[in-house]
Amino acid sequence: MQPILNTAPNLDAPDDFYEALIEAHQGLSTEESHAFNARLVLVLANHIGALPVLRQAFAAAA
Template identity: 75%
Template sequence: MPQLITTPNLDAADDFYEALIDAHQGLSSADSHALNARLVLLLANHIGSLAVLREALAAAQAPG
């Protein structure tokens, strides 16, 4: 069964974070939320596994 990877697994994490922040520059709050929603849906489509996506939802909902 597929499992969500929760250990560090992102190439150039700082560069990705910078690109994410840059993508939000100049956007209204509503446009920023819409960008996040589109990004989540694109990444969910890329992952493709409902089981993994459910794990990700549960992990994101857990107190942190």
């Protein structure tokens, strides 16, 4: 069975997550913010680990 991307709401506290994400960008230049996002994507992709799920995420984000 191929893994499936979970697109259902799955955050315990979505507002808290958003606040933490915004805080993580505080004080960063636009370039630094983009680099942070790129590193974050790579960390989360590594956590997911399954290319089929990542491809589903690419399609969902497009």
